[in-house]
Amino acid sequence: MDEPLLRALTPTVISVLVRRGADFAAAEDAVQDALVEAVRGWPDDPPRDSKGWLITVAWRKFLDATRADNSRRHREVRVEDEPTPGPAEMVDDTLQLYFLCAHPSLTPASAVALTLRAVGGLTTRQIAQAYLVPEATMAQRISRAKRTVSGVRFNQPGDVATVLRVLYLVFNEGYSGDVDLAAEAIRLTRQLAARINHEEVAGLLALMLLHHARRPARTTPDGRLVPLAEQDRSLWNTHLIAEGVDVLQNALARDRLGEFQAQAAIAALHADAPTTTETDWPQIVEWYDELVRLTNSPVARLNRAVAVGEATGPQAGLAALAELDPTLPRHTAVAAYLHERDGDPATAARLYAEAAQSAPNLPEREHLTRQAARLNAQLRG
Incomplete structure (x- = not known):
């Protein structure tokens, strides 16, 4: 049984039933019933037109359910409306x-x-x-x-x-x-x-590809988080990066910038840098400025503070951070990082420990705890 094919056909078949007059819940139920029959019958007798077969069977299932449901007996669906089996409709x-x-x-x-x-x-x-x-x-x-x-x-x-x-x-x-x-x-x-030919759809696809490309390097085999600066960039998927950059460039060429394109541009700059120190941080700050202009997102402002700290220095990053609400998630963790960059390990250690207490998940909590422990060990030594 070709499970990927069935998964790919499912939304199309549901959509056809909805367009013909079925409500969503009834259409989805009918398609699931048709899929059950496909699983049972296709291995021994596969249809020549899989999509057409599913549409026909699902529509019959819908009609059967409609007739059996007395509360829907006034629905404007008639048996004679059932299409004859044949090639699937080309409307998507x-x-x-x-x-x-x-x-x-x-x-x-x-x-x-x-x-x-x-x-x-x-x-x-x-x-x-x-x-x-x-x-x-x-x-x-x-x-x-x-x-x-x-x-x-x-x-x-x-x-x-x-x-x-x-x-x-x-x-x-x-x-x-x-x-x-x-x-x-x-x-x-x-x-x-x-x-759909939409620049932000392309922007989101590019963003996903660029982020997914770095996934193998984000954690150690035992599940520990690896910060961007410490990641083994040889583990990054260069094919996904190349595809993501190509999709992004085509989207940006339309000159209708949106937030996902801006985020993807930032991800592309990270992906293009051989090391953290060689990253084009000034350009990343410019993209964050665009992202803030588009969204006014507190998270974008927080990430911008980090980029400013890398581009201009930790004092500038702390100044940008001071303009933000300190209750913002990960605000304390960013403050800890910038204070460490500024040569204040005591404050950084305290803030890392404080950030760990409000971390949203266990890997992040453990990472922040290790950062605090590392700095405290240095202070004692």
């Missing part, structure tokens, strides 16, 4: 499915789960494992999301920015369970880029 409605799964009425968590289920073709179990929650919990989340978007009809283009934020959330989850969510996010973003 998958783009609308992206918009539907990222509908503004959904919470970010629900939008992510629904996107992975309907567009990504992952099972509820796989999604639950990836997010480290019980399968029943994830099933309820997906069911609520399907009910929320059932009946939604698009009479105007969807919001690309919302779709991109959902995909970015998926990418940032990384890897857990048997699903590599970073790789899945890249796959879905590639699929989106093939369907």
